[in-house]
Amino acid sequence: MIPTIVWGTGNVGRAAIRAVAAHPELELTGVLVHNPDKVGRDAGELAGLDHGLGVAASDDIAAMLAARPRAVVYAASGDIRPDAALADIVRAIEAGAVVVTPALYAFYDQRSAPPSLRDPVVAAIAAGGGSLFVSGVDPGWGNDVLPLLVSGLGSTVEAIRCQEIFDYTTYDQPDAVRYLVGMGQPMEYAPPMLAPTVPTMVWGGQIRLMARALGVELDDIRETVARQALTHTVHTERMGEFEAGTQGAVRFEVQGIVEGEPRIVIEHVTRIHPACAPDWPAPPDGEGAHRVIIEGHPHIEVTVEARDEDGNRSAGGNATAVGRLVNAIDWLAAAEPGLYDALDVPLRPAVGKLGRKQP
Structure with missing residues (x-):
């Protein structure tokens, strides 16, 4: 032992x-x-x-x-x-x-x-x-070993996209949700996690890791960020009230640029309520999922849903990330x-x- x-x-x-x-x-x-x-x-x-x-x-x-x-x-x-x-x-x-x-x-x-x-x-x-x-805890395997494994199933690969799509309604980490990510803050608030270069600092290593495994040279790593406000006040189970007009959804990408195009992408789509940003990607059941998309021949999508601690999806994501480490x-x-x-x-x-x- x-x-x-x-x-x-x-x-x-x-x-x-x-x-x-x-x-x-x-x-x-x-x-x-x-x-x-x-x-x-x-x-x-x-x-x-x-x-x-x-x-x-x-x-x-x-x-x-x-x-x-x-x-x-x-x-x-x-x-x-x-x-x-x-x-x-x-x-x-x-x-x-x-x-x-x-x-x-x-x-x-x-x-x-x-x-x-x-x-x-x-x-x-x-x-x-x-x-x-x-x-990584977001989870790391969803941004490295899983997409690399799935990429080996195709005859051609044009791009790899790793998505985390979550509703934070039941997430029990108010400091991170409200202040690092900015949910419930005025739209003029600058969330530290979304500041220029920070997404690359956090997820750029996984972009570089995948590029190394795939044998390609990165021209650059770029970031895109979009935010949307809540149209009405919402109440959450664990973090209380989020007022109308404050930030209710975030979508950002960390893009690995190969030959001028975003070929290796890590994307996060995060909401504090399902009604916010309804045109953005959503998880199958509205709560949370991780997804790998291989653009190529054939087109491949793998969606992973995990639950832990009485069915909580955020806890499930943590548990699978921890499982990778502990195992x-x-x-x-x-x-x-x-x-x-x-x-x-x-x-x-x-x-x-x-x-x-x-x-």
Whole structure:
């Protein structure tokens, strides 16, 4: 068994605790929290399970890493604290841990990560013998291994489009929805996530990764952004009221330009209510989906819908993203210490999991 700790217990951390507890090769040995109200609580309770897992949460990072866990699922946010997240991850690698995380966007394509970020990680690997694998929570597999797999089914490929299409009505992350993305803000508000160059900072690595796998040279990476206002006030289950006239929908693209045309595209279409931007792409059931579209011969579309935590689609997306990370741990633990990306780490079948129920 591989001793594994989960660092963070938010939307990603809850799913990570459940995934580690369910994995036949992993042993959940610790949970790290920042909120003092969570210290001492059982991991099963924090993960939303109806029973305990016998692991109490702690805020003692030094003690947890001193125990030399073989693996760390770093589930704390890196959105508004990238430097702190990098420092935490470097610390875990120096302790000899395999670290898997969605928190460091620059490492989606680790070869193009800037030296200011890459060098400390490489030094930590050399010093401690750990490893790092980063894959997105939106989810990463939908923007790398799935489109690349499906592209191999066609005789010709003109363009690849990866879509995340979501209604945020039941999404339980108000700071990100209201302030990073700008839902419910006046239309003159400038959402940080939509500022020029930010979408490329977040998703450009996946564009570069796919281009590398496909053997094509990128001319450029471009961004497009569109926003629409709510025509009437709406009430949401978890985040309260969003007023008429405020931002109600966002659509943006990160485009990999090949020979002058957008050939590799990551697109997000996000609403706070289904009535907003009705002419934009919508998920099959109105709630949420991830879709890969291969333009070529033949035309191929693959739509993935995932549910978790009593049927919530946003939670389902988190859970599949976390599954990709957690299920890579045993492979990484057996591999040489190093810095890995989605083209290195295989997407494997659920060996030993068929028929298993949630712990």
